[in-house]
Amino acid sequence: xxxxxxxxxxxxxxxxxxxxxxxxxxxxxxxxxxxxxxxxxxxxxxxxxxxxxxxxxxxxxxxxxxxxxxxxxxxxxxxxxxxxxxxxxxxxxxxxxxxxxxxxxxxxxxxxxxxxxxxxxxxxxxxxxxxxxxxxxxxxxxxxxxxxxxxxxxxxxxxxxxxxxxxxxxxxxxxxxxxxxxxxxxxxxxxxxxxxxxxxxxxxxxxxxxxxxxxxxxxxx
Amino acid sequence: xxxxxxxxxxxxxxxxxxxxxxxxxxxxxxxxxxxxxxxxxxxxxxxxxxxxxxxxxxxxxxxxxxxxxxxxxxxxxxxxxxxxxxxxxxxxxxxxxxxxxxxxxxxxxxxxxxxxxxxxxxxxxxxxxxxxxxxxxxxxxxxxxxxxxxxxxxxxxxxxxxxxxxxxxxxxxxxxxxxxxxxxxxxxxxxxxxxxxxxxxxxxxxxxxxxxxxxxxxxxxxxxxxxxxxxxxxxxxxxxxxxxxxxxxxxxxxxxxxxxxxxxxxxxxxxxxxxxxxxxxxxxxxxxxxxxxxxxxxxxxxxxxxxxxxxxxxxxxxxxxxxxxxxxxxxxxxxxxxxxxxxxxxxxxxxxxxxxxxxxxxxxxxxxxxxxxxxxxxxxxxxxxxxxxxxxxxxxxxxxxxx
Numbered sequence: 001x002x003x004x005x006x007x008x009x010x011x012x013x014x015x016x017x018x019x020x021x022x023x024x025x026x027x028x029x030x031x032x033x034x035x036x037x038x039x040x041x042x043x044x045x046x047x048x049x050x051x052x053x054x055x056x057x058x059x060x061x062x063x064x065x066x067x068x069x070x071x072x073x074x075x076x077x078x079x080x081x082x083x084x085x086x087x088x089x090x091x092x093x094x095x096x097x098x099x100x101x102x103x104x105x106x107x108x109x110x111x112x113x114x115x116x117x118x119x120x121x122x123x124x125x126x127x128x129x130x131x132x133x134x135x136x137x138x139x140x141x142x143x144x145x146x147x148x149x150x151x152x153x154x155x156x157x158x159x160x161x162x163x164x165x166x167x168x169x170x171x172x173x174x175x176x177x178x179x180x181x182x183x184x185x186x187x188x189x190x191x192x193x194x195x196x197x198x199x200x201x202x203x204x205x206x207x208x209x210x211x212x213x214x215x216x217x218x219x220x221x
Numbered sequence: 222x223x224x225x226x227x228x229x230x231x232x233x234x235x236x237x238x239x240x241x242x243x244x245x246x247x248x249x250x251x252x253x254x255x256x257x258x259x260x261x262x263x264x265x266x267x268x269x270x271x272x273x274x275x276x277x278x279x280x281x282x283x284x285x286x287x288x289x290x291x292x293x294x295x296x297x298x299x300x301x302x303x304x305x306x307x308x309x310x311x312x313x314x315x316x317x318x319x320x321x322x323x324x325x326x327x328x329x330x331x332x333x334x335x336x337x338x339x340x341x342x343x344x345x346x347x348x349x350x351x352x353x354x355x356x357x358x359x360x361x362x363x364x365x366x367x368x369x370x371x372x373x374x375x376x377x378x379x380x381x382x383x384x385x386x387x388x389x390x391x392x393x394x395x396x397x398x399x400x401x402x403x404x405x406x407x408x409x410x411x412x413x414x415x416x417x418x419x420x421x422x423x424x425x426x427x428x429x430x431x432x433x434x435x436x437x438x439x440x441x442x443x444x445x446x447x448x449x450x451x452x453x454x455x456x457x458x459x460x461x462x463x464x465x466x467x468x469x470x471x472x473x474x475x476x477x478x479x480x481x482x483x484x485x486x487x488x489x490x491x492x493x494x495x496x497x498x499x500x501x502x503x504x505x506x507x508x509x510x511x512x513x514x515x516x517x518x519x520x521x522x523x524x525x526x527x528x529x530x531x532x533x534x535x536x537x538x539x540x541x542x543x544x545x546x547x548x549x550x551x552x553x554x555x556x557x558x559x560x561x562x563x564x565x566x567x568x569x570x571x572x573x574x575x576x577x578x579x580x581x582x583x584x585x586x587x588x589x590x591x592x593x594x595x596x597x598x599x600x601x602x603x604x605x606x607x608x609x610x611x612x613x614x615x616x617x618x619x620x621x622x623x624x
Contacts, residue, residue, distance in 0.1 A: 058532070058618045079536050086534015097529050101230040113223040114533035157533075 007033035008067070009164045009197035010055070015064035016220075017050045023062055027051045028215040032165075032197035037188050039208055040201045042217030048201035051217065052167050055199070056089055057081040069164035086115030090158030090196065092168040092187070096150045098157075100143035104134055107142050108156045115161050125160065131193070132156050132186070151183050159194050166191055168200045172207060184210035223530070224539055228546035235519060239547075242512040243555045246598070249504025250559025253594060255566055256497035258584035264487050266574075266582040267293060271479040272344040272407030275461065276316070278307045278468055279450035284477030285486060291322060291450040292479040294332055294408050295578045297384060298324050302474065304417070304448040310468045310476075311453050315460035318343050319453035323420040326380035326391065331366045333380045333396075333413045335420025341402075343454045344409045350374050351400030357419045361400035365410040372398050378413075382427060394423050406581070421447060502597075509601035512551055516544055516609040527616040537614035544613050548606035552598045 008031055015027035025047030032038055042048050053059035055066050057073035066072055068088055073081050090111075098107050109125060129135045132152045137145055145153065151171075158166055168187060172180040188210055191198035200207055208214050232239050271292040279287040280300035289296040304321040311319045320343055323335035338353045340346075351374050353361055362372055372378060377395045382388035396415060404410055424447075455461065461478055468476035520527070527540050571582045586594075 053619060056532070082531070082534050082536050084534075085532070091532055093529075097525060099227070099230070099526050099529065101227070101234040106226065106230070110223065110226075110530070111533045113226070114530050114535040114539070116534065 009034055009036075009069055010199060011065075011067040012055065013065040013067075015051065015054060015066065016062040017047050017054060018062035019047075019050070023220050025050065025220060026218040027054075027061075027064070028218065030199070030215060032199070034195040034197065035192040037191055037198035037200070037211040037213075039211045039214045040199060040217065041203060041208070041214060042219070043203060046203075046217040046219050048203070048217055049169060052169050052199075052201050055165075056091065056167055057085045083116055086111070087117075087161050088164045090161065090163035090166040092154050092158045092166065092171050094170040094173055096154035098142040098145075098150055098153055100141065103139050103141055104145065104149075104153050105129065105138040107153055108134075108160050111157045111160045117161065128156050128159060132190075148179060148182065151179070152186065155183075155186055155190055159190055159196075162194060163196050166194075166196050166198045168198070168202075170202055170204070171200065172202065172204045177206065180204070180206050181210075223535060224542035224546045227526075227530075227543050228550055231519065231523070231543070232547055232550060235515070238515050239551060242508050242515060243551050243558060245504055245511060246508030246551065246555030246601075247558035247562055249501045249506075249508055250556055250594065250598065251562040251566060252501030252504060253498055254501075254559065254563035254586060255570075256494050256501060257590050258563070258567060258586050259570070259582070260487070260490070260494040261587075262571075262582040262584040263490075263580070264483055266580040267483045268480065269406055270408045270580055272405060272409065273454045274343060274452045274479055275455040276311065276453040276464060276468075277450050277477045277479065278302070278311050278453070279475055279477070281473055281475050284475055285482045287450060287475055287477040288479045288482040290324070291452060292408070292477075293578070293580070294412065295580075298449045301444060301447040301449060302451075303444060304446040304451070306471075307448060307451040307474060310471055310474055311451050311464075313460070313464050313467070315456050315464055317454050317456045319451050321417055321448040321451050323417050323424075323447065324384060324449045325420060325424050326382060327384055327386065327388065328366075328378050328380050328396075328413055329370060330386040331363075331369070331411060331413055332384060333360070333415060333420065335415055335417035337417060340409075340414065340452070343452060344405055344407050346405050346407075346409050347403045349401050349403040351398070354399055354414075354416050354419075357416060357422065358394060358396050359399040359419075360396040360413050360415045361402060362398055363402050363410040363412045363414070364404040366413050367398075367401045372401075374398055374401065380413075380423070391423050391427070394419075394426075417448065421445070505598065505601055508555065509605040512548055512602070513605035513608065516547060516606060517612070520544060520609040520613050523613075524616055527613050528618050531616060531618045540616060541610035541614040544606040544610035545603065548602035549599065552602035556595060556598050 010030060010032040012027055012030040016023050017025045030038060040048055040051060054061040060074055066074060073084050076084055099110065102110065105125060129138050132155060134152055134156060137149060171183055175183060184207060187198055200211060274292050277287050277291045279291060280302045282299045286296060286299050290298050308319060318339050320337050320339040324332060326333040376398045379390050379392055379395050381390050402409060465476035465478060468474050530540055567584045574580050574582060
């Protein structure tokens, strides 16, 4: 969980979350360096998703500090925060959320476009698709790919902008053991390869052995 | 770029629904284009058709009928006048030339017109081959008639009674072609011309035969210098103010100005043009409303996608522009399709009009109308996309992480 200050990709300090004006959860302090991974665990309703929103600059925490690659997203203006999230944070969702109308490569490249990278970098895209075994289906529409391929597309999309932090929200909750193992391997290896910190919010105990460390949400009375 | 890519992908995905909106919009655009262009093109076509004729003098009756029958040659005669009386009435220092015309026969549906050689000067017609008639039963053909009937110099043809095909043939009176005119772009191209005395002689013989059978004498028997009308051209436009008034004072004659009568006719037709334009605009609005409803429904179905874009860093403006791009793409396709549809309709209509009336319309859409049309189509697209775009821009990202 600890890393030297130079290589810190994600730092969470005294993060308190509130709901309907009431403090309801505290996120343990975290310091993650390049390639390090952590699981944020807790029961359903413990505030894991709210914590991810606070880290990703989507919903502000009640108090505390989030630092991603040296920047506190909550000190940025709204559009700068959107842009920062697009460029420095890779998001992997529970049900992957691919855009069905687009092809595999368009789904991946969409993340770059949304982050405001106007110049197409085909070599980056090609390398990523190659590494994740997606080259053969790069032109296939997202609603015509298998579940395993959809997982890899979602990971590729999270990695395309070379993020400092990868945030994954319950990525294994609907998967069997084999697919869980495959996805976790993919996420942790990608974090190492891309020199990003990986935080997985989960209540799935199968995740714990795949990450470097585990912290548990602290539900306030 | 993001918005355009997505808009194309989404449209491709729901192409059936989008096509319906595009088709309705295209029909509206086509209706507006046709209404605007046809209304401007018809008077121009008529003016080209009547050529140098400034005045038509005929029997007392409707001046519009007189113009349609004797200047544009699209309707039937309303009666006869004495050539001597009508020519005397048209004899005025401000009148440059006048020629009598006598209608009554046709060759395969093309009108045979008895007249005098002065008519060539009125229409500024030149001979491609041959010359004017010098004897009875000689004919000069307009360029269109010669081409359509494959008639050459020296060929013979037989006229039929009446102005439409299928009349009784005057087989005993065959015409010989002595001249063929160069194309003039006027109604003359569609006429077969001969000496007026030839028409009178044939009809007098026909009327005498009829009278012998029925005991009723026709006008041609009682009016030796019968003519359908006089066509004339002025020396100066000022004549239009004076000459028709003088002629109309004669209780047996009507003087009609083609330009005035056609302007009056188009005035009557103006409400029709307005109705066609209104129908077109209504279709464009219906297309806009349809597109708005479809966009609204699809935006609701795409909440997850839009939240994803927000999560990946796209600002509300980018999200809103997806809806605007979709509506814009549909507007562009509807404009192009509407343009093609209107072009096809105008080509077909102008061919039918040319075949049936000889009026050759040359539809042109002026740049102002085109500008208004494009601006209007995009305005409808923007209005249609406005509410869906605002809703899309407000898509909460939280839904994505909580779904």
